[in-house]
Amino acid sequence: RNSYGKIEVVLLACGSFNPITNMHLRLFELARDYMNDTGMKFSNYKGIISPVGDAYKKKGLISSCHRITMAEFATQTSTWLEVDAWESLQNEWIETAKVLRYWLRPRPVLVSPSLGRKLEDCQNFSKKKLPSKVPELKLLCGADLMESFRVPNLWKLEDITTIVADYGLVCITRAGNDVEKFIYESDILWKYRSNIHLVNEWITNDISSTKIRQALRRGHSIQYLVPDPVRQYIEKYDLYSSESEDKNANVVLAPLQKITEEAKNNHNTFHLV
């Protein structure tokens, strides 16, 4: 499939997908349109949805088996999106940086020497360095994920560095969002800013999994907010209720637990971004 000269761009989205919504799917479409418009016109795109494992211990997180099934239903009509169960099949929660590493070992990236560098340069650069067709792998996220970099003990600095230095971020934001300021205020994000692509979502869309679950608990309609096969699947198995929302109610989120413990053992504090 990889015709000559075409670079493969892989967009990886990590998250709960509890459940997957039209908003998640839109992130991919917006990212691809953006990449197409900014010099990667002739790329082959592949979008990967990687739902987090149950060991993440997030409140209200239902079984990954259901979440993966829903994501598969949701991507049925897409020509370029697929679901990958590797992350959710691990016994323990694993860091996003490791999921990226599973997909691709890091490849050299230019540390922004100039703001004017174009994406084509990146392509040529990678082609020269790595003659075999190695896809360009980027983490796709919403502004909320990037803002979560600030949450104490949620992310390790080295992992954030890996993500922005070795891979790259495509972040869908809204006009007036302070993501740019956030990058400016962070030394590590600023250093690798040329590897962070901010995509504006001009038409705001407030669909979130939290709102979907809330609507379901109240007996409200979720039609047209999630793909119809997903809605049917949720209704058939009555997946979201007050009971399911209480799952992991008093449990510490896996990353918080893990990073706090590691910090204790190493007598080492992890710095925030």
Place this chain on the structure above:
Amino acid sequence: MERYEVKCAPQQDCDASTKMKCKIPVVLLACGSFNPITNMHLRLFEVARDHLHQTGMYQVIEGIISPVNDNYGKKDLAAAKHRVAMVQLALQTSNWIRVDQWESEQKDWIETVKVLRHHYDELLKSLSKRKEATSSMVGTEIPPEDITTPTLTGVPELKLLCGADVLKTFQTPKLWKDEHIQEIVEKFGLVCVSRVNHDLQQYISESTILSQNQHNIHIVKNPVQSDLSATYIRQALYQGQSVKYLLPDSVISYIKNHHLYLEESK
């Protein structure tokens, strides 16, 4: 029309045990260009129905989408046959909303109030047909006066469903006739889904007609806000951008197959 199972007993007989039966049947009608229909249009119906049900007073029995006539003369308006076909495709997965072509089939553009009148007449017709069928079946059980007395037979209410922008256009000089606005809110009723940046309460208080009929105007808060509009869809299509997940796949295929919205008309 199979869903007229809701029968209303006289108000005074409504005790707690029969409360379920006392709900007023409602039909929601949305008028507009639907050029093309988007998920946002479809959400208006879902949100409005949830809200009306939550009041405990209404049972929404049907939703009707009535695409505007070609002679409306709006810029970039695709032919009604296409707009109707797209609505039809979009509604394949709905079990309570249907498209109606009557408005688009008229020789000329007609006022919204006339569309409401037409559908209300149709509603009464189908209801009396049903009543006849029912009364001939059960024989003498239903007293004849019940059939003719609206309060006893629970005549469905027909309400105009609209977005916040429509309520705002009521203020636009010469766009609406005052007597039409009056008839819409007095005789039928409005269900208006709110949007950020639109202060519906203010629109209402600024208008005497609307204020006087406030009881007949239902303001529905949309829990999932969205700026999605048909204008944006057309723009994205002109620019060759993806509109997937903003409208049903079946509608996107239809647009592609019929080469709609390829270029903005000058």
